[in-house]
């Protein structure tokens with residue numbers, strides 16, 4: 001998808017940033033464009049304090065001179081801007097294509113508002129065409145894989161679970177030192193039930209189902225940027 005659409009979504013989100021805000025910075029190519037734009041604003045004098053959702057975003061932000069904090073020092077954030085792999089009509093998301101789902105979910109949950117920025121290729125009627133990332137601890141991998149498959153079946157879904165590797169064939173490790181199983185489900189009829197069942201599997205750290213976290217989305221298409229949800233709404 002063209003960078004122009006991602007940039008348009010990122011710029012719409014940049015317009016929401018106010019001096020003094022505590023921001024969560026997402027991960028991925030769309031979030032990277034937002035961080036680039038934020039860096040330019042900081043260079044021009046904007047005062048913000050940010051928390052990154054990955055080591056990659058942390059390095060990018062520090063390189064741009066953006067003041068960075070941690071959730072230990074700054075446990076409550078005003079606004080998180082992040083990308084997504086899929087968005088449905090209820091602002092439910094699949095995230096984790098960039099392997100940052102765990103920190104992304106922790107940062108989103110610590111934010112009053114989470115606004116998704118994406119191109120319109122990410123919009124779906126039903127989640128699941130994008131393989132669902134499931135972060136698991138390395139210990140007991142095969143047992144966890146079987147229990148995860150059983151949880152997926154209990155939620156009425158099915159599909160291969162593929163251990164994510166790097167392009168060079170080595171095992172992918174997340175920033176937290178975990179593995180990722182990508183669940184190729186095709187469609188997820190009941191995301192809430194699947195998320196709840198996955199969360200009960202010992203060894204599963206988190207799934208890439210983000211439910212009730214995004215408060216709004218800027219989705220860029222050829223006709224411009226569409227706004228979904230309420231950009232001012234805060235999570236209760």
Ligand SMILES: O=C(CO)[C@H](O)[C@H](O)COP(=O)(O)O
Nearest residue numbers: 028029030083096097098100
């Ligand atoms: O969840 C993510 C990383 O873990 C990303 O937000 C998601 O993969 C979208 O990335 P991109 O903007 O590059 O399409």
